Amino acid sequence: MVMRIDATDLHYTPLNRQVREAVAAGEDEIVLEHVLGQRFIADGLVGEVTLTVNGVPGGDIGMFMRGPTVFVHGNADHAPGNTMEAGRLVIHGSAGDAVAHSMRGGMVFVRDDIGYRGGIHMKAYNARHPYLVVGGEARAFLGEYMAGGTILLLRRGSKEPFAERGLASGIHGGEIYVRGEVDDRCLAVGAVKKPFGEEERTRIRPLVEEYCRHFGCDAASLLADEYTRIGPASARPFAGKYTWE
Amino acid sequence: MCGIISVVDRSGAAMDGARIKDALSMMNERGSGEGAGYAVYGAYPEYADCYALHVFFDNIIETKASLDTLLETWGAIVHEEEIPTYEQPRLKKVHTPWRYFFRPDASLMTGTPSPEEDIVTYLVMKVNTTIPGTLIYSSGKNIGVFKAAGWPEEVADFYRIQDYKGYIWLAHNRYPTNTRGWWGGAHPFNLLDWSVVHNGEITSYGTNRRYIESFGYKCTMFTDTEVVAYLVDLLARRHGLDDELAVRALAPPFWDEIDEMPEREKDLYRAIRLTYGSAMMNGPFAIVVANRDGIVGFTDRIKLRPLVAAEEGDRLYISSEEAAIRRMAPELDRVWMPGAGEPVIGRVR
Numbered sequence: 001m002v003m004r005i006d007a008t009d010l011h012y013t014p015l016n017r018q019v020r021e022a023v024a025a026g027e028d029e030i031v032l033e034h035v036l037g038q039r040f041i042a043d044g045l046v047g048e049v050t051l052t053v054n055g056v057p058g059g060d061i062g063m064f065m066r067g068p069t070v071f072v073h074g075n076a077d078h079a080p081g082n083t084m085e086a087g088r089l090v091i092h093g094s095a096g097d098a099v100a101h102s103m104r105g106g107m108v109f110v111r112d113d114i115g116y117r118g119g120i121h122m123k124a125y126n127a128r129h130p131y132l133v134v135g136g137e138a139r140a141f142l143g144e145y146m147a148g149g150t151i152l153l154l155r156r157g158s159k160e161p162f163a164e165r166g167l168a169s170g171i172h173g174g175e176i177y178v179r180g181e182v183d184d185r186c187l188a189v190g191a192v193k194k195p196f197g198e199e200e201r202t203r204i205r206p207l208v209e210e211y212c213r214h215f216g217c218d219a220a221s222l223l224a225d226e227y228t229r230i231g232p233a234s235a236r237p238f239a240g241k242y243t244w245e
Numbered sequence: 246m247c248g249i250i251s252v253v254d255r256s257g258a259a260m261d262g263a264r265i266k267d268a269l270s271m272m273n274e275r276g277s278g279e280g281a282g283y284a285v286y287g288a289y290p291e292y293a294d295c296y297a298l299h300v301f302f303d304n305i306i307e308t309k310a311s312l313d314t315l316l317e318t319w320g321a322i323v324h325e326e327e328i329p330t331y332e333q334p335r336l337k338k339v340h341t342p343w344r345y346f347f348r349p350d351a352s353l354m355t356g357t358p359s360p361e362e363d364i365v366t367y368l369v370m371k372v373n374t375t376i377p378g379t380l381i382y383s384s385g386k387n388i389g390v391f392k393a394a395g396w397p398e399e400v401a402d403f404y405r406i407q408d409y410k411g412y413i414w415l416a417h418n419r420y421p422t423n424t425r426g427w428w429g430g431a432h433p434f435n436l437l438d439w440s441v442v443h444n445g446e447i448t449s450y451g452t453n454r455r456y457i458e459s460f461g462y463k464c465t466m467f468t469d470t471e472v473v474a475y476l477v478d479l480l481a482r483r484h485g486l487d488d489e490l491a492v493r494a495l496a497p498p499f500w501d502e503i504d505e506m507p508e509r510e511k512d513l514y515r516a517i518r519l520t521y522g523s524a525m526m527n528g529p530f531a532i533v534v535a536n537r538d539g540i541v542g543f544t545d546r547i548k549l550r551p552l553v554a555a556e557e558g559d560r561l562y563i564s565s566e567e568a569a570i571r572r573m574a575p576e577l578d579r580v581w582m583p584g585a586g587e588p589v590i591g592r593v594r
Contacts (some may be wrong), residue, residue: 036271036568036572037566037568037569037571037572039274056567056571058274060564071513075567075580077567077568078551094582095581096553097551099443113582115548115551116547139548139549139582139584139585140548140585166547185501
């Protein structure tokens with residue numbers, strides 16, 4: 001049984017309270033209708049629930065979330081998947097700045113474009129490994145201060161080499177895959193290009209396949225293309241910035 | 246953090262203030278209830294040829310007479326009245342908003358191609374620095390700024406903003422961070438034709454202020470956004486830069502980007518950076534500037550504040566959040582996030 005909540009003119013506090021109460025009562029499929037600007041949806045939500053958001057949610061959707069799957073049918077605002085722990089966030093649209101900010105587990109899929117500083121400060125530890133998959137374009141400072149996890153940028157519809165400044169600025173862990181070429185001038189402090197071979201292609205295969213499952217596209221042709229892989233030059237890019245050894 | 250929403254109808258058709266109030270109130274999370282305001286272009290068609298001076302008086306009895314005398318020295322007061330306000334439970338009326346429809350006497354200001362505007366600018370600076378308890382915060386033709394210390398919906402209801410109509414609206418929800426919240430510090434900031442709403446901080450305020458004060462402007466409102474209104478007046482009105490170049494002077498491309506440009510462009514941008522080095526604004530910001538011809542939105546060069554643009558027919562919207570735009574216009578033809586430092590321009594035809 002699908003539970004529906006009408007979010008028309010509802011402030012985010014009562015809306016999110018209703019969602020938490022429904023999950024606590026054992027609902028496993030919840031649909032939020034007419035969402036417009038409500039922040040913090042599914043924040044800190046734990047469990048196996050599937051939440052569908054119809055509309056344009058406010059910022060920080062899925063923050064600290066651990067387990068649920070959230071489908072957004074609309075554009076997300078800033079920082080979807082902020083510090084997310086586990087679960088899936090699937091955005092049928094685009095997203096604002098700082099997507100997957102400090103994310104430490106789970107998966108975020110964005111069908112179209114994201115703004116600036118996507119994947120800033122993503123991290124991985126023990127079994128936790130976050131994934132951010134973006135179908136369109138990303139703007140500057142993608143993977144800034146990245147400490148772990150994987151970012152995959154598919155750039156569907158773009159032919160020119162990726163040319164946004166500050167790519168992986170201060171990266172010291174994790175990796176970024178960009179379909180096609182990346183202009184060398186984009187690489188910021190601590191970021192280097194690394195070889196992309198069959199082993200790496202195998203690593204991104206499930207991500208591309210899942211992206212295509214969500215949004216309906218041809219995984220084989222995306223996987224047949226060449227990718228640029230970006231990683232950290234060292235684990236401590238700023239070791240010599242403030243101290244001298 | 247602050248919230249911005251603005252709209253221009255490029256056909257010049259009038260919109261009332263009811264929907265922008267709802268849209269701004271949706272972003273209450275971006276404010277703290279210490280400042281909100283609205284600017285409307287086309288507010289006073291019956292006095293379209295007069296400068297509409299909006300004034301906050303601390304005390305009508307003691308301060309108003311000196312302003313009246315000063316205005317009569319420099320021109321004629323065609324009409325004046327208290328701006329109608331409506332008591333709100335949580336909004337304390339600490340100032341009395343007043344409006345004058347003023348016609349400056351151009352023969353009194355010599356040696357300038359724009360005597361009327363120079364008289365009004367002179368009066369704004371003179372009044373705000375020398376008549377205590379009197380602040381002119383809006384001084385354009387057919388333009389009105391309505392602002393106070395409160396939440397967006399309270400300020401809107403205080404002025405009954407839905408009763409005003411215009412083809413451009415700017416609205417702002419303030420979260421003061423570096424200076425206290427007060428009526429004069431609420432946005433929009435206005436001088437003559439120019440109005441500005443701003444989310445962020447101008448960390449170069451000291452440099453910008455020293456620069457702009459060397460041209461006779463005086464910063465009196467204890468907040469960084471004021472300097473943006475004066476910079477735009479200097480660059481666009483007095484120096485004649487077009488919208489695009491004025492934005493490029495305030496938020497110029499990086500030197501490494503200039504180095505990659507074709508020769509002609511390289512020369513132009515180098516010249517702008519060298520000429521207007523002290524006008525360049527640093528720090529995080531998203532700004533919308535309006536004049537009677539349209540609106541321009543832009544952010545700092547590394548995009549430290551949000552800005553979303555959208556179109557629906559003749560209307561161009563610029564806001565901090567897409568949801569706020571959709572509150573005004575649920576079905577949009579196009580929604581996009583402008584690049585850092587890239588101006589989004591909506592001109593009235």
